[in-house]
Amino acid sequence: MTEVIAGDGAALSEELQAMRAALFPPVAQKTLRSFSSLESAKLIGIADAYLRQLSLNGKGPQPAVTPNGRRSYTLDQINEIRAVLDENSKGRRYVPRRRGDEHCQVMAVVNFKGGSGKTTTAAHLAQYLALQGYRVLAVDLDPQASLTALHGYQPEYDVAANETMYAAIRYDDERRPMSDVIKPSYIPGLDLVPGNLELMEYEHETPRALAERSSEPFFGRVATALGTVSDNYDVMVLDCPPQLGYLTLGALCASTGLLITAHPQMLDIMSMCQFLLMASDLLGVVQDSGGDLDYDFIRYVVTRFEPQDAPQTQMVGFMRSLFRERVLTNTMLKSTAISDAGLSKQTLYEVGRENFSKNTYDRAVESLDGVNSEIEGLIRQAWGRAA
Ligand SMILES: Nc1ncnc2c1ncn2[C@@H]1O[C@H](COP(=O)(O)OP(=O)(O)OP(=O)(O)O)[C@@H](O)[C@H]1O
Numbered sequence: 611m612t613e614v615i616a617g618d619g620a621a622l623s624e625e626l627q628a629m630r631a632a633l634f635p636p637v638a639q640k641t642l643r644s645f646s647s648l649e650s651a652k653l654i655g656i657a658d659a660y661l662r663q664l665s666l667n668g669k670g671p672q673p674a675v676t677p678n679g680r681r682s683y684t685l686d687q688i689n690e691i692r693a694v695l696d697e698n699s700k701g702r703r704y705v706p707r708r709r710g711d712e713h714c715q716v717m718a719v720v721n722f723k724g725g726s727g728k729t730t731t732a733a734h735l736a737q738y739l740a741l742q743g744y745r746v747l748a749v750d751l752d753p754q755a756s757l758t759a760l761h762g763y764q765p766e767y768d769v770a771a772n773e774t775m776y777a778a779i780r781y782d783d784e785r786r787p788m789s790d791v792i793k794p795s796y797i798p799g800l801d802l803v804p805g806n807l808e809l810m811e812y813e814h815e816t817p818r819a820l821a822e823r824s825s826e827p828f829f830g831r832v833a834t835a836l837g838t839v840s841d842n843y844d845v846m847v848l849d850c851p852p853q854l855g856y857l858t859l860g861a862l863c864a865s866t867g868l869l870i871t872a873h874p875q876m877l878d879i880m881s882m883c884q885f886l887l888m889a890s891d892l893l894g895v896v897q898d899s900g901g902d903l904d905y906d907f908i909r910y911v912v913t914r915f916e917p918q919d920a921p922q923t924q925m926v927g928f929m930r931s932l933f934r935e936r937v938l939t940n941t942m943l944k945s946t947a948i949s950d951a952g953l954s955k956q957t958l959y960e961v962g963r964e965n966f967s968k969n970t971y972d973r974a975v976e977s978l979d980g981v982n983s984e985i986e987g988l989i990r991q992a993w994g995r996a997a
């Protein structure tokens with residue numbers, strides 16, 4: 611029996627590798643598209659006419675111009691313009707990075723319901739924040755490593771042994787500094803800690819370490835490792851596996867904000883109920899053992915929402931009546947633009963509008979921007995800024 615499984619696994623792996631090679635360019639070629647002047651002006655938070663004037667006046671970088679006169683900017687250029695604007699601005703800040711005693715925000719995206727939209731939420735949030743000009747670290751804590759794949763690294767081929775978060779939290783003397791496992795992404799301002807199956811080791815090794823009681827307990831290790839690099843980032847986004855194991859508990863203890871994804875259907879909500887009850891039990895034990903659980907905010911994110919579906923709308927209403935302001939006002943709509951982009955290992959922020967029907971694309975982006983800007987507002991509030 612095991613040979614059958616092993617054989618099928620090997621055959622599938624080979625086929626997938628061939629499909630990937632044919633469909634997706636290697637990592638080195640994955641680059642971020644540039645942004646139209648309208649998109650760029652929106653990202654910076656100024657009028658398109660003003661952005662044009664800046665370029666005409668020779669202030670900041672010059673955009674690429676197509677033969678038909680369309681201007682476009684790279685994200686590096688957009689960041690340069692933000693800095694130029696800050697030099698001359700008295701009040702308003704265009705570079706949003708944290709300053710003074712504003713603490714690094716760590717967002718854990720959790721729920722043990724598989725497919726509830728954790729990775730989609732985490733990836734779009736991390737990229738959205740990087741596009742806004744924050745310094746972001748995305749951490750893949752799921753052995754399935756979908757977040758890693760979405761960022762152009764193939765978990766089984768591009769991520770070697772001891773190159774995941776496990777390396778920075780393991781109990782033995784193979785442990786590595788956190789900074790060793792951070793990889794740049796092709797998006798300026800966004801770094802990635804990739805994942806792969808090796809992360810499972812943490813679930814196996816922790817019981818042994820607990821019995822020996824010799825090292826820092828499991829729940830503090832993610833926080834400790836992330837703490838060593840937090841000076842370099844404004845926000846960290848942790849994509850958790852669909853289970854309440856030691857890694858997820860470590861993420862829950864490391865985070866300053868919790869995002870619980872929920873697809874508004876009865877079975878999913880029942881599963882989420884189990885998750886909440888079990889998580890509170892486990893976290894109670896962790897807290898009694900000295901674990902730190904102090905959140906700036908906890909929010910439910912409604913994912914893959916179909917507003918025209920009456921039972922789903924009812925379920926969202928039910929959640930709002932129970933959890934009130936803890937359910938984000940904006941919802942992530944179900945959209946073929948999001949799932950289609952996912953098929954080619956991209957987020958909707960990476961693919962251009964030209965790849966979809968305009969309505970489909972605009973509706974999806976509007977919904978994602980709504981969710982992400984609301985979360986950005988919570989982060990800014992936690993820093994004591996106006997949302
Ligand atoms: N808003 C959306 N519209 C359409 N499809 C979506 C949307 N959000 C997620 N999906 C799709 O649903 C599937 C599951 O989403 P995702 O991988 O984000 O869930 P997950 O909670 O991370 O899953 P897992 O528990 O396996 O890690 C993916 O194929 C994704 O492309």
Ligand SMILES: [Mg+2]
Nearest residue numbers: 728729752756
């Ligand atoms: Mg996932």
